[in-house]
Amino acid sequence: MIKNISNLGDAALYCDFGNEVNKSINSQVIKYFKTIKEKKFEGINNLTPSYNKLIISYDLKKTNFKEVKNYVENINAGDSKDINSKKLEIPVCCHENFSMDIKRLEEILKLSREKILENFLNKEYFCYMTGFIAGMPFLGDLDENMRAQRLETPRVKVPKGSVAVTEQFANIYTFESPGGWNILGNTPLDIFDSSKENKPNLINPGDTVIFKEINLDQYKNYNE
Amino acid sequence: MSSNYLDIIRPGINSTFQDKGRDHLYHIGIPFSGAMDNRNYLIANKLVNNNLDSAVIEFAYQGPHIKYSGENINFAVTGDVIFSIKKKDTEIEGKCYESYQIENGDEINIISTNKSVYGYLALGGELDLKFQWNSCSINTKANIGSNDGKKLDVGQRINLKKINSNKNIKKTNYINTKIESIRVIKGTNFDYFSEEGKKIFYEKEFTVSKLSDRMGMRLGGPKIDNIVNTNIKSEGLIKGVIQVPADGNPIIMLSDHGTIGGYPKIGVVASVDYDRLVQMSPGSKIKFKEINLSDAETLFKLYEMETQNLLSQI
Numbered sequence: 001m002i003k004n005i006s007n008l009g010d011a012a013l014y015c016d017f018g019n020e021v022n023k024s025i026n027s028q029v030i031k032y033f034k035t036i037k038e039k040k041f042e043g044i045n046n047l048t049p050s051y052n053k054l055i056i057s058y059d060l061k062k063t064n065f066k067e068v069k070n071y072v073e074n075i076n077a078g079d080s081k082d083i084n085s086k087k088l089e090i091p092v093c094c095h096e097n098f099s100m101d102i103k104r105l106e107e108i109l110k111l112s113r114e115k116i117l118e119n120f121l122n123k124e125y126f127c128y129m130t131g132f133i134a135g136m137p138f139l140g141d142l143d144e145n146m147r148a149q150r151l152e153t154p155r156v157k158v159p160k161g162s163v164a165v166t167e168q169f170a171n172i173y174t175f176e177s178p179g180g181w182n183i184l185g186n187t188p189l190d191i192f193d194s195s196k197e198n199k200p201n202l203i204n205p206g207d208t209v210i211f212k213e214i215n216l217d218q219y220k221n222y223n224e
Numbered sequence: 225m226s227s228n229y230l231d232i233i234r235p236g237i238n239s240t241f242q243d244k245g246r247d248h249l250y251h252i253g254i255p256f257s258g259a260m261d262n263r264n265y266l267i268a269n270k271l272v273n274n275n276l277d278s279a280v281i282e283f284a285y286q287g288p289h290i291k292y293s294g295e296n297i298n299f300a301v302t303g304d305v306i307f308s309i310k311k312k313d314t315e316i317e318g319k320c321y322e323s324y325q326i327e328n329g330d331e332i333n334i335i336s337t338n339k340s341v342y343g344y345l346a347l348g349g350e351l352d353l354k355f356q357w358n359s360c361s362i363n364t365k366a367n368i369g370s371n372d373g374k375k376l377d378v379g380q381r382i383n384l385k386k387i388n389s390n391k392n393i394k395k396t397n398y399i400n401t402k403i404e405s406i407r408v409i410k411g412t413n414f415d416y417f418s419e420e421g422k423k424i425f426y427e428k429e430f431t432v433s434k435l436s437d438r439m440g441m442r443l444g445g446p447k448i449d450n451i452v453n454t455n456i457k458s459e460g461l462i463k464g465v466i467q468v469p470a471d472g473n474p475i476i477m478l479s480d481h482g483t484i485g486g487y488p489k490i491g492v493v494a495s496v497d498y499d500r501l502v503q504m505s506p507g508s509k510i511k512f513k514e515i516n517l518s519d520a521e522t523l524f525k526l527y528e529m530e531t532q533n534l535l536s537q538i
Contacts, residue, residue: 010521011462011495050457053457129484132482132483132484138458194368205251
């Protein structure tokens with residue numbers, strides 16, 4: 001449940017669900033997000049769910065903090081149906097052409113390349129949120145022995161499709177962008193497709209993702 | 225083929241098509257975008273008898289040089305902008321906040337903005353642009369919007385789908401005011417900063433850095449010391465949020481901002497000051513002033529009334 005509602009500036013509500021990062025808190029956030037999204041309250045522009053917060057921004061010309069807060073406090077999201085999630089398999093190629101940070105991870109984690117991939121692949125990860133850049137999924141949780149910090153100096157350009165890890169999370173760079181996560185491989189799948197206006201994201205909050213390894217030939221032929 | 229079009233002789237530094245922006249997409253990572261200085265965007269459209277949510281060309285610092293072909297059409301430039309209109313035998317200096325009629329072969333040369341960042345060029349008609357999620361606004365980082373999500377380029381041709389039949393010339397006496405300080409509401413991580421850091425935030429001057437664009441404005445100057453944690457668990461952002469990363473230099477989120485961020489939020493710029501904030505060019509000095517929520521709401525209402533008033537007089 002929402003522990004506290006405050007204002008983020010004069011045009012957004014900051015709904016705090018707690019400080020821990022876990023599926024149970026995040027599922028609450030997603031339930032609120034889906035319930036409010038469906039109800040289409042006049043004046044609400046945007047909803048941004050994250051691990052344990054939900055930010056609701058509104059058009060100050062149409063409504064205000066008091067009105068939106070009152071509305072959110074009287075919503076019964078706890079009763080809403082399950083979060084309607086899907087299970088997805090994401091092919092990933094971990095050939096040395098792509099796994100730019102595997103050596104760094106071997107050193108930090110004190111694990112061999114094989115062990116790192118064994119720990120990472122064929123496991124279920126939960127999508128906590130999408131964003132930062134369009135469609136980027138934040139997936140968790142990685143095994144305890146797989147948790148590494150971000151690069152000290154982020155790369156200026158991370159290739160599109162890069163599958164990367166930091167701390168307890170994995171993500172996928174949906175297009176070329178700057179970034180500091182440790183890159184393990186690359187997926188040939190389009191995770192974000194802006195030409196599909198109704199469903200641009202392949203992975204949505206609440207979904208479950210499993211990474212399956214493919215080899216370089218399979219990667220090259222994937223979209224043919 | 226359209227018989228009314230613009231050819232881009234010189235695109236300018238950061239010229240894009242913008243409109244009122246796009247809603248309901250933060251949760252998948254797509255920001256609001258839209259015209260940075262909303263008031264100047266609206267006035268530009270009104271001056272050429274367009275719908276207020278029509279697409280315009282937004283430019284930063286140096287604007288485009290354009291050649292027009294087709295039937296007579298009106299255009300207007302808003303902001304604090306130096307530009308000229310080149311006709312067959314003459315070249316005249318243009319004035320902002322006035323509409324002009326141009327004819328086949330005329331050129332508009334937007335030389336630069338004056339001690340400000342953004343200016344707007346509206347054409348009396350409808351540009352032939354692709355819409356994505358109900359907006360043509362270009363987000364060059366995610367390549368979303370019209371023009372394949374890219375800035376205007378040299379040699380490019382832009383068609384007009386239709387031109388306005390109302391060609392009345394209009395003008396207004398609007399003057400862009402500068403403000404002494406940017407009003408901010410306390411952020412959700414205000415208590416992450418040392419007493420000294422909080423004092424610096426409200427009392428010292430910051431300088432707008434060159435590393436500022438439609439995504440964000442980076443500030444230099446005194447450092448703001450964090451005493452709790454220089455990272456938070458990533459969470460949503462909105463435009464106007466002031467984040468302070470580990471280096472102590474504030475970054476203000478602007479219209480194309482990343483939708484999620486992990487740096488503590490010291491404050492949020494009041495909506496009333498957003499249009500004027502984005503116009504502060506690199507090297508400008510910024511001072512922040514604390515304001516409470518209810519005053520921010522009242523001031524925005526007044527600002528909005530003033531905008532509506534300005535528009536109704538055009």
